[in-house]
Amino acid sequence: MRLPRRVPWASLAELDQVCAWIYTDEHDLDAKVLAINRLSAWKAITPLPHALESTLALLVTIQQDKSTQGSSLNHLSLRHGYAATIIRLVNGLVDPLQLGAYARSIASIAAQLGLPAWLVELRHAATHEDLPSIELLREAAQQSMGWLLQNYFLPTINPASAPQRQTPPLRPLWPFLKQYKTILKTVTRDASLRTRYKQEVNAIIRDIERWIAEAKVAANVAVGEIDWDTGERTTGQARGGDRDDNMALREKWALEQFCDALLEKGGLVPVSKRKRVFPEDKFWPPQLSVSLWTPLLKHVQVLHADFAYTLCTRILSILFPNEPSKTASIQNDVGVTAAAAKTDSSYDMCLARWVMWSLDTWSNPGSNFARGEETDINLGRDIAVLLLQAPGHRLGDTCAKDSKAIKALLQVMCSQNPAYTIAVDFLEKPSSQFVPSEWTDSDITTMTDRLTQLLSPTTRAAGGTSIPESASAPTATSAAGGRSGTMEADASDNLPDGWRRVEATDWKPCPIGVFHRV
Structure with missing residues (x-):
């Protein structure tokens, strides 16, 4: 449930009136003054959303420009005023969406928002190069006002009639994973090359992390939630909890897309069945796969505390193909699709072994293995609960999908924690034993x-x-x-x-x- 948030207007009719003052007649200077006064009054009582704060700055600068036209006043002050408003508009939109551990280019984030690319270039020129001309800055201000009308005012005043936002599709992740896999194979075969390829491996890992950040932005834009309320965030007002929940949901969605790409054949699971040779001493994936993917998986886990749980749940969603998703998700219209159900038994077994590897590597109740913080997270317990609570699936049913991988995983977990044995014995009974008798x-x-x-x-x-x-x-x-x-x-x-x-x-x-x- 979305928590209430504080807005400057008492009703949407007030915002609609301000919008009409600004956009109805371009040459009505008196209406523009009314809009400036209303926005200034709102700003005095509550932090304005970034869109309204940028609108106010643009209106004041445009009004000053029109009031001084025809005079001999130097245009330098106006150029500085226009440039400052454009810089603040672009930075205020892009900076909140720098969501990853590694910074992304402003142009790539602006493209996801649908912001004109030349405004980003103008912002760069005004910041680092010669100040743009007054004519170019005036045109930028007009286009910025039009962009704010289409992307803020109209969707806010009448969400039902707002046009569907067209989000650029996510870049494919597999090229990065393939390049990483190729280099790690070389390093694994010849350890002396580790130092030589270290920088290249780190660069690929940074690109993968930037892809995850890009997916988080795509999830944000797909549901029409650009982070306008920068004023509320900096002042720590009441919407923080709701914002944190939304951002956690976006990160979860991005990690799910990343995990789906990893779980395709050729990722964590080798394409060739001959390479799926499992160790006999422990219920782990093939040793070569573990050597290849461990650096990347551990790196992602350090940056995203929910990655281990997300990876295990995505694997279980493949092993239980008829299982409805237990987690909230965003409509998958912006990129990688979820992994389809597989029928390869050795593929399923390899996935189950990756779950066990994750539990052995990261299940440490009482401490956060990623950041060294105290926490009550117990990955092994949570995965066991998901396995034992899978509705509509009994291990003893002959009509169910081949459950050898699930049985093997549960047996290993029971050997480590005998408390699960009773529940597993219950699941192995045929469902026909639980059909209620007829009424008498x-x-x-x-x-x-x-x-x-x-x-x-x-x-x-x-x-x-x-x-x-x-x-x-x-x-x-x-x-x-x-x-x-x-x-x-x-x-x-x-x-x-x-x-x-x-x-x-x-x-x-x-x-x-x-x-x-x-």
Whole structure:
């Protein structure tokens, strides 16, 4: 559930009015002044979203430019004013979306937002090169105002009629993984080359991390949630928890896309079945695969604490192909698709062994293996719960998918933790043993008797005393805890425990729950 957030306007009608003042008539300077005054008043009482703050700065600069046209005033101050507003607009949009451990280019993030590329170039020129001309800066300001109208005002005022945002597709991840795999194969075969290829391996890992950051931005843009509220974030106001939840969801989605690419044949699982030779001493993947992928997996885990859990859950989603997703996800319309169900038994077995490798490598209850922080995360426990709670799947069903990999994984986990054995024995029973028997006449009779007792006109008091509804009208008041109420009881009846009789002269009718003594 989205938490409420603070906005400057009392209703969307106020924002609509400001939008009309700005965009209805380009030459109506009085309307522009009204918009500037309203935005300035809002800014005095609450931090403005970045879009409105940029709109205010652009309006003030454009208004100053129009009021001084025809005069001999030097254009240098106006050029600086225009340049500053463009720089702040671009930086305010891009900086919150630098979500990875390694910085991405401003141009690539702006392209994902649909921001015109030449505005990014203008921002670079105004910051590091000669100040652009006044004509170019005026055109940039006009295009910026138009972009804000299409991407902020209209979607905010009327979300239903806002056009669907077209998000650039994600770059394919497999070329990076293939290049990494090729180099690691060379290094694994000849350890003396490790130093020679160290820089190249690190560069590929940085590119992969940038791809994950790009996927997080793509998830943000796909649902139409550009991070406008930079003012609220810096002042630490009430929306922080909701923002953290949203960002965690975006990162989860990005990690799922990364894991899906890893789990394709040729990634963590070798393409050739002859290379799927498993060690006999432990339930791990082939030694060569472990040597190739361990550096990358551990690096990603250090930067993303949820990676190990995400990798294991994506593997389980393949081993249980009919299992509905247990995690919230974003509509997959921006890139890599989820891995399809596989029918290769050795492929399944290799995936199950990667789960065990993950548990042996990262399952350490009581401490965060990635950052050395105290935590209550127990990866082994969480994965065991997912395995044992898989609905609609029993290990003993002959119609279910080949479950040798799941059985083998559970056996190894049971050997490490005998507490799981009882649950595994239950799962191995055929589901036919759990079909409920047919209803009998005695069952119907028992339920009818219970229903008759519930509908009986006699009310059973808490102390076990029956009080007929036909009794007359004295009032009983509970002496315990100050609570009171009325009940009909005949003078000859015994009162339940905790009730006492009040004389009619000492009370008058009151609402339920209120006792008023005269």
